[in-house]
Amino acid sequence: xxxxxxxxxALSTIVAALVASSACFFFxxxxxxxxxxxxx
Amino acid sequence: MEMLVKKLASxxxxxxxxxxxxxxxxxxxxxxxxQTSITIILTFLFGLLVHAPxxxxxxxxxxxxxxxxxxxxxxxxxxxxxVISVMYxxxxxxxxxxxxxxxxxxxxxxxxxLVYITVFWIxxxxxxxDSPNKPITSExxxxxxxxxxxxxxxxxxxxxxxxxxxxxxxxxxxxYAISLLFGVSWQAFTLTPVGGIxxxxxxxxxxx
Numbered sequence: 387x388x389x390x391x392x393x394x395x396a397l398s399t400i401v402a403a404l405v406a407s408s409a410c411f412f413f414x415x416x417x418x419x420x421x422x423x424x425x426x
Numbered sequence: 427m428e429m430l431v432k433k434l435a436s437x438x439x440x441x442x443x444x445x446x447x448x449x450x451x452x453x454x455x456x457x458x459x460x461q462t463s464i465t466i467i468l469t470f471l472f473g474l475l476v477h478a479p480x481x482x483x484x485x486x487x488x489x490x491x492x493x494x495x496x497x498x499x500x501x502x503x504x505x506x507x508x509v510i511s512v513m514y515x516x517x518x519x520x521x522x523x524x525x526x527x528x529x530x531x532x533x534x535x536x537x538x539x540l541v542y543i544t545v546f547w548i549x550x551x552x553x554x555x556d557s558p559n560k561p562i563t564s565e566x567x568x569x570x571x572x573x574x575x576x577x578x579x580x581x582x583x584x585x586x587x588x589x590x591x592x593x594x595x596x597x598x599x600x601x602y603a604i605s606l607l608f609g610v611s612w613q614a615f616t617l618t619p620v621g622g623i624x625x626x627x628x629x630x631x632x633x634x
Contacts, residue, residue, distance in 0.1 A: 387441070388441060388442070391437075391438045391441050391442055392442060394434075394438055394452075394456070395438050395439075395442060395444070395448075395452050397455070397459070398435070398451070398452045398453075398454075398455030398456040398459065399451055399452060399455055400455070401455040401456075401458050401459050402451045402452070402454045402455030402458065403455075405454070405455070405458045408494035408495065409493070409494060409495055409496060409497035409554045409555075409556065409560070409562060409571050410493045410494060410496075410497045410498060410500075410557075410560075413461075413465060413489065413490055413493065413501075413507050413508070413510075413511040414498070414499065414500050414501040414506075414507040414510060414511060414616075414625065415461065415500060415501050415503065415504045415506070415507030415508075416500050416557045416559045416560050417428070417454065417457060417504070417559060418559045418560075419454065419559060419560045420447060420450035420451045420454050421447065421450075422447050422450075422451060423451060423454065
């Protein structure tokens with residue numbers, strides 16, 4: 387199970403980094419961005 | 427949706443021994459994956475219901491790609507965002523199909539330049555429209571967002587021309603051309619103060 391969790395964590399981190407470079411999440415919602423991803 | 431994602435992210439972080447910041451990053455990425463997937467799947471399914479799945483997806487991707495660079499008015503929750511996104515994409519797809527019955531190449535030749543001139547002007551005037559959860563203050567990032575918006579709008583214009591050229595070969599392209607116009611104009615509208623007021627009004631509806 388740890389391997390699956392590790393995989394999900396890695397994928398989520400990559401997506402988080404990709405989303406961080408854009409002005410908006412996907413459609414009409416923008417959750418609070420984690421401090422480490424902030425590039426105002 | 428957010429609660430479930432946060433619970434799953436906490437479970438993963440606990441199992442892997444991650445700290446609070448890493449947990450927040452995982453939850454953020456996971457929410458992006460889950461919300462994007464659910465929105466696309468629901469848009470496709472509701473599009474099938476109105477016999478216009480491709481049109482619904484054209485509207486969905488036209489709005490979201492442009493939005494990545496332009497920002498815009500926001501919903502109060504991921505669930506509400508998914509509801510209004512799917513509703514708009516389905517409605518626009520249905521309208522595209524209906525308007526196809528009265529499609530006129532000449533009318534499109536006038537409408538397309540008018541829409542894109544307005545969209546370019548709105549982008550020049552308002553992009554990027556940030557949110558309190560993700561403020562954009564750096565000049566470099568503002569310039570990058572504006573440039574990205576112009577590139578995306580130019581790509582849509584090129585696609586619009588392709589649809590315009592192909593519309594005499596197949597009626598499907600008439601409907602695709604209309605749905606692309608619905609997508610780009612809706613996203614431009616959400617950048618304006620009036621669009622912001624409309625989203626605020628929708629946000630004040632009873633919560634679910």
